[in-house]
Amino acid sequence: MKEILRAEGLIKKFVSGEIVVNALRGVDFSINEGEFVVVLGPSGSGKSTMLNIIGGIETITDGKLFYNDIEVHKLSKSGLTDYRRKYVGFIFQFYNLMPNLTALENIELAKELTDNALDPKELLAAVGLSERADYFPAKMSGGQQQRIAIARALCKNPDLLLCDEPTGALDTKTGVDVLELLLDFNKKYNKTIIVVTHNANIAYVADKVFYFRDGHIEKVVINEKPLTPDEVEW
Amino acid sequence: MKKFFRNILRTIAQNKISYIGAVLIIAMGALIYTGMTDFNLIFDEKSTEYFEKTAFADVFVEVASMPRQKVGILEDIEGVDSCFGRLEGNMRLLRDGETKVITIHAMAYSPNDNMNKLLLEPEPDNMSDTDIYISKKMCDIYNIQNGDVITVIANNKTKKLTCRGIAYSSERMTSTADESATSPDSSVFDIAAMSTDGLEKLLGVKGEITNIGVKLADGVTYSDVRYSIEQTLKPYSVISITDRKDQESYTGIVEEIDMYTLIISIIPTIFMGVTIFMLYIVLKKMIDKDRILIGTMKAFGASDLEILTQYMKQAVVIGIAGGVLFLAPAEMMGKFLYVDDAIYFNLPDQTYYPHLSSWVMSILISLVTAVISVYLGVSSVMKINPAESMRAAAPKGGNFKIPPFMGKLLNIRQKIGLTSMLRNKGRSIIIAVAVAFPFSCIAAFGSYNLLIDKMVNDQFGKIENYDIKVKLTEFIDRNDADAILRNMKDVYKAESAASYSTIMTAANHYEYAPLMVLNNNSDILRIMDRYGNYYQPRDDGLIMSHHMAKKLKVKSGDTVKIECKDLTYTNSPVEVPVVQIIENASGMYSYINGDGINRYFPVKDRANLFMISADPGKTDSIKTQISKMRSIAFMFTQEDQKASYAEMMSTVVLIMNFLAVFSIIAGVLMIYNIMGISIRERKNEFGTLMVLGMTKREISEIIVFEQLINFCIGILIGIPCIYGWCRVIEFAASSDSETVTMQIFPIMVIAALAVCIISALVSVILIIRDVFNMELTDVLKERE
Secondary structure (H helix, E strand, O other), X not given: OOEEEEEEEEEEEXXXXXXXXXXXXXXXXXXXXXXXXXXEOOOOXXXXXXXXXXXXXXXXXXXXXXXXXXXXXXXXXXXXXXXXXXXXXXXXXXXXXXXXXXXXXXHHHHHOOOOOOOOHHHHHHHOOOHHXXXXXXXXXXXXXXXXXXHHHXXXXXXXXXXXXXXXXXXXXXXXXXXXXXXXXXXXXHOOEEEEEEOOXXXXXXXXXXXXXXXXXXXXXXXXXXXXXXXXXXX | OHHHHHHHHHHHHHOHHHHHHHHHHHHXXXXXXXXXXXXXXHHHHHHHHHHHHOOOOOEEEEEEEEEHHHHHHHHHOOOEEEEEEEOEEEEEEEOOOOOOOEEEEEEEEOOOOOOOOEEEEOOOOXXXXXXXXXXXXXXXXXXXXXXXXXXXXXXXXXXXXXXXXXXXXXXHOOOOOOOOOOOOOOOOEEEEEEEHHHHHHHHOOOOEEEEEEEEEOOOOOHHHHHHHHHHHHHHHOEEEEEEHHHOHHHHHHHHHHHHHHHHHHHHHHHHHHHHXXXXXXXXXXXXXXXXXXXXXXXXXXOOHHHHHHHHHHHHHHHHHHHHHHOHHHHHHHHHHHHHHHHHHOOOOOOOOOOOHHHHHHHHHHHHHHHHHHHHHHHHHHHOXXXXXXXXXXXXXXXXXXXXXXXXXXXXXXXXXXXXHHHHOHHHHHHHHHHXXXXXXHHHHHHHHHHHHHHHHHHHHHHHEOOOEEEEEEEEEEHHHHHHHHHHOOOEEEEEEEEEEEEEEEEOOEEEEEEEEEEOOOOOOEOEEOOOOOEEOOOOOOEEEEHHHHHHHOOOOOOEEEEEOHHHHOOOOOEEEEEEEEEOOOEOOOEEEEHHHHHHHOOOOOEEEEEEEEEOOOOHHHHHHHHHOOOOEEEEEEHHHHHHHHHHHOHHHHHHHHHHHHHXXXXXXXXXXXXXXXXXXXXXXXXXXXHHOOOOHHHHHXXXXXXXXXXXXXXXXXXXXXXXXXXXXXXXXHOOOOEOOOOOOOHHHHHHHHHHHHHHHHHHHHHHHHHHHHOOHHHHXXXXX
């Protein structure tokens, strides 16, 4: 399989006055195209920071990050914007939908940003919310909002989908539904997905699992035979 | 709840620009209120004190001449408490090389005067016959110092007098030369005080008085005694009888105070009203950000009152800070306005002091404003239950869909901007109002100043279109007058006319009314209404100013009785019809032509006015010729009149300038604050768009497009607001003798637009910079 993402000695420090927080202390990894990667670790271990760096919304203090042939660590602000626009999709724990756009419009927004977008209405149907097309986010449940956020992220048809605690605010049943959506996208379009989570059970469905601790990857586990969400005991 | 309050304080610290903006907005309102209130209070106090100190009379009578010892006969009239007589007369001041005709109206002074007392500085121990005290303004204009010897002509004799100080008269605080002068001008006319003996010698009279003051008994009104006074003084040729309320100085002061009281009650109220609105918006937006926190506190069991109390502490701080912040500039403004007006009105005491009452009031108003704003802001959040408050509010604008035809014209960024705007109408309207308020204020207040220039130019370009106006000491035959003008050198065009001081009566109403006798087809002195229409004087009756018509309660077709010794030889009134009433801008004139005089009055048409247009560059030559004439009472050049008119309007112009400047500052604050808050509250939204890959340019396009439409709506709302401000200004600045017709000058609209555009542009640039400087990771962690 083709390597899509490679990190070499990633270091991230947050400086606030005299306080320096070493969020990443030299992270190395490699992720292949079409892999479903789960990042596990306790709070403050640096997993979200790593995800943000991969997504180009956080800068690197030191180290290198390659996306295919792109040297992400060398990209300017506008370069990072272009990178996010072309290759990256994001799903957040708290959805971050546009409050003034309806469900369908939120998805259509993503379509306008890329040339090879997927059909918003099909995606809305795929996430099972066709009948909520004209609802504003504030009028939808957390699970529904997250499904709209996923549809929005998928609509861009990104090669790399980054999910920060996508099921963190959801109940088990909805969480499983969301996970199935992600896996479906992963398999159907051969897209790379990285999921940061606290939920260790999600690791069973992943191709690769990174275990984070104190700002570095403590362990990498490769699942030769990942389970389907149905097979996991939640 | 200490921790909760600490959280509020930290929120304030995080949003310090918005809160500083809120404090500044409230401080602006307080500044205008305090400055103008203090100015008006002190002006009222000082003028009242002045009238009391000088024992201002209730009735003022001017007679041709009367023996001093006869004045006491007025005290025989029932209702008259006491009376006082004084000799007054004009003399001409001669200055080397001065071509102006300078008239000093000398008033006899005695330390024993019991009414209409003159105040002299320094107070004299004894006055010699050649000592004179002159008005401060005239001394300043001609640099006359104590001890300087001046030369005057009186009773056809030249005499040397020594200036011993400054004279103040509460009777003549704004002394116009006569009814033909547009406004007071101390360079050609002002008062002076001399000893009675000195003045008698100068004027060549003995034991005579010309002016009488009457104090009425308690409960007696002017109308109760007017007829008796008139009849008693008939043998001495009554020139005028005036009630206190119509006395020139008193009316001037009262009208001034009334005007300022009106301005103070209207304009600061509107400013404070807008302040409450803007502050409410600013604070509500800030409190809305605490929505989840309030919900959480309620979920924890905090009562509404406990939460409200914490926010009210914030209101108290903002209110007091806003009320106190600009007290010093407010006092500077008040002092500036007072000194300007005190100089104009010749008030002897020009010391200024602040009023604790207005400070307290200002702080209280600011406090109440802040409390109301915070209460409105918090109460709307408090109404919802804790669960609701933990969710973002849905847009209230409904599911607006962009029509297909419009959709084709707009790109996605513009669609996002437009949709967001229309689904959040409240937010859009607030920004629009923040634009409309300063736009309308600047256009209206700025236009007022240009309007004054226009009024001056209309008065002295379209109505009085001459270089020099001359008033003669007595009426002369019209043919003789025209002959004098024909014989003058360097005259381009000249006309003679006449002005009479008359008493006009209609039913029970009577007024001292100037009557102008003008020439048909004149282009030197014309009749023009405030709409720019010209009228020819008529021979079949009077054309009357609507100001006078209103006072006399007459309409076109009615008849008025005119009393005037110079027109009737006796005091028997003559009935003249009012043929037309015109809405003029200023003055209370009535007009008739020479044939009209011949038709209605026993006297032949005569002249006491010359209006002269000089050949180019020859004005001084004309002034020199006139200054050598003996029968000249006053001479006014157009420049002098323009300058004195401008001085007369200076305080109101100053107020309007202050308001225009405040509007600019308030506008910049409001636009920046409101736009800033409405954008910053959507940081999460813009952060998400950035994560989705929107470029800075694209996000800027959303913001700019949205703000551009809000701005345009603001300008559209501002247009009727300009109209509203115009009516407010007209209402506040018009008086019995002055009708202000507001006109908006395109240049001020452009200037107002420019200020708003610059404010909005700077605001949007700063806001966009702020948006792009945000930490994406931090913003995205926040829940909507």
